[in-house]
Amino acid sequence: MKILRTVLLLAAVLLWSAAADAAVRKSTDKVSVTLYTSQNQINPTQNLGVLIQFVMHDGWHIFAQNPGDIGLPTEVEWSLPQGWTLSEPQWSRFQKFETDGIVQYGYGKDAYYAAEIIPVPFSGSETVRVRVSWLACKDECIPESVAFELRLPATSFDLRPQAEWEKIRQTSAHAFAERRNLDISLCLAVLMAFAGGIILNFMPCIFPILTLKAIALVQQRNNLRESRIEALCYAAGVVICFGLAATLLLFLRLKGEQIGWGFQLQSPSFVGFMMAVFLIIGLMLLDVIQFPAGWFNRLGTLSFKRQRVNAFVTGFFAVLIASPCTAPFMGVAVGFALASPVYVYYPVFLALGLGYALPFALAGWFPQVLHKVLPRPGKWMNLLKKIFAVPVLLTCVWLGWLLYGQLHLTAGKSADMLQWEAYDAVKVEQLVRRKQPVFIDFTAKWCLTCLVNKQVALHSEAFERAVKEKNIRLFKADWTNRSDVIAAALESYGRSSIPLYVYYDGSSEYKILPQLLTPGIVADYLN
Numbered sequence: 001m002k003i004l005r006t007v008l009l010l011a012a013v014l015l016w017s018a019a020a021d022a023a024v025r026k027s028t029d030k031v032s033v034t035l036y037t038s039q040n041q042i043n044p045t046q047n048l049g050v051l052i053q054f055v056m057h058d059g060w061h062i063f064a065q066n067p068g069d070i071g072l073p074t075e076v077e078w079s080l081p082q083g084w085t086l087s088e089p090q091w092s093r094f095q096k097f098e099t100d101g102i103v104q105y106g107y108g109k110d111a112y113y114a115a116e117i118i119p120v121p122f123s124g125s126e127t128v129r130v131r132v133s134w135l136a137c138k139d140e141c142i143p144e145s146v147a148f149e150l151r152l153p154a155t156s157f158d159l160r161p162q163a164e165w166e167k168i169r170q171t172s173a174h175a176f177a178e179r180r181n182l183d184i185s186l187c188l189a190v191l192m193a194f195a196g197g198i199i200l201n202f203m204p205c206i207f208p209i210l211t212l213k214a215i216a217l218v219q220q221r222n223n224l225r226e227s228r229i230e231a232l233c234y235a236a237g238v239v240i241c242f243g244l245a246a247t248l249l250l251f252l253r254l255k256g257e258q259i260g261w262g263f264q265l266q267s268p269s270f271v272g273f274m275m276a277v278f279l280i281i282g283l284m285l286l287d288v289i290q291f292p293a294g295w296f297n298r299l300g301t302l303s304f305k306r307q308r309v310n311a312f313v314t315g316f317f318a319v320l321i322a323s324p325c326t327a328p329f330m331g332v333a334v335g336f337a338l339a340s341p342v343y344v345y346y347p348v349f350l351a352l353g354l355g356y357a358l359p360f361a362l363a364g365w366f367p368q369v370l371h372k373v374l375p376r377p378g379k380w381m382n383l384l385k386k387i388f389a390v391p392v393l394l395t396c397v398w399l400g401w402l403l404y405g406q407l408h409l410t411a412g413k414s415a416d417m418l419q420w421e422a423y424d425a426v427k428v429e430q431l432v433r434r435k436q437p438v439f440i441d442f443t444a445k446w447c448l449t450c451l452v453n454k455q456v457a458l459h460s461e462a463f464e465r466a467v468k469e470k471n472i473r474l475f476k477a478d479w480t481n482r483s484d485v486i487a488a489a490l491e492s493y494g495r496s497s498i499p500l501y502v503y504y505d506g507s508s509e510y511k512i513l514p515q516l517l518t519p520g521i522v523a524d525y526l527n
Helices: 002-020 163-176 186-200 204-219 224-254 268-285 293-300 306-322 330-338 342-365 368-373 380-406 425-433 448-458 461-470 484-492 519-526
Strands: 023-027 031-037 048-056 062-068 075-079 095-099 102-107 110-118 125-137 141-153 420-422 438-443 473-478 500-504 510-512
Touching: 023 141, 031 125, 031 141, 031 163, 048 125, 048 163, 062 125, 110 163, 163 425, 163 484, 186 330, 186 342, 204 306, 224 306, 224 342, 268 306, 268 380, 306 342, 330 342, 330 484, 425 438, 425 473, 425 500, 438 448, 438 484, 448 461, 448 519, 461 519, 473 484
Parallel strands: 420 473, 438 473
Antiparallel strands: 023 031, 031 048, 048 110, 062 102, 075 125, 095 102, 125 141, 438 500, 500 510
């Protein structure tokens, strides 16, 4: 027992020292520098990841590799064992400082440096040294430096990255993503938003709302004036909801939140609420539950007749349920708005709302078009209600499945025959630099368009064949639950909504695929 206790104690000491070596910090009163490593040992067949984090204090800043008009670049100098090499380093995105016409480039809050050390076979242990130097500036500029020394023992075991390493890589990923500005004008963004709003009516996730509104239009076929008023009420509900969405997104952005289109469906509370709403609507269509007529009458006395209130609420909820969908043109327009000054938000979102409301507003304004297509009211309408209950209840089931996944009650298994990796911005950047083809799927369980594309195109033989022939690395950026890393990655591609499909064909240039995929479209882009 004494020997066993000694062994356990020694193991505990080794584990503690290993964890302690995962990150080493040195500080001045102006800048703190922390060196992270992926492992605290080295297998000569595996590269060692290194990441340096700079945190500036009290308004001091340091300079980028291109410091601008004045300043000195921040430098990282390695002293490696003989034969060892260093991959091409990467620096996080810098910012611009301008004072009295003097332009400088650097970092005012934090900065990151990432690289990989590539060893050669060795035994025993080796020492790696690194010296980090910078020029810290505020009211004055002061050169500073720190030095680190890592003693790394050799091992033949297959090493896995340490938990602290994975955490800092995910934390820093957003800082490495290059912002890609959309080269479009406000006028073009408004036109794209309007067109995207029209197309949004025909996306799969909107189908239940379309059917409900169709019933309402049929019921009012004998009253042209009332039909037109309800069309305006519906349009008002749509436009007001889009305006409120723009206001909320703007408020959260000003607070520094990383959010995008469909963010509310990342909340289990909101998903649960919408599931209850759709369940009630479905049961009402099946005549399983009914509300007393007096209750509706009291509601109608607020300011409108009952049908007008229902039309307004239908428009409002049509926007809420449309939130997981992104139509062609819409993603570019919304991404442009969220990355632009404040005054751009409302024109884009209001144009989106007008486009979304237009088809039903026209149908309500000219109901005679529907009169020529639909038969006279009769028993068939009760049957139609029950048929329309099916997509509503299916939507309820989908929301329940989404809520189940958000609460982490099941891990789930992928039906993919291909190997998908969790999105990692640093790894993607490294692969692109090595001329490795990369495909990124920005998706979420609450995005119905994403799920349709997955079944139709990403599970197709054409996609699987192209991936294997070209040795494409696949990354899945799952935005089901909130992730600042994925939100920042979307922003770097000029988007704030999903689905988004990005393909690097072996060069530093990337292609963005259409938001609606078919096997042929995917094959054309990948080939």
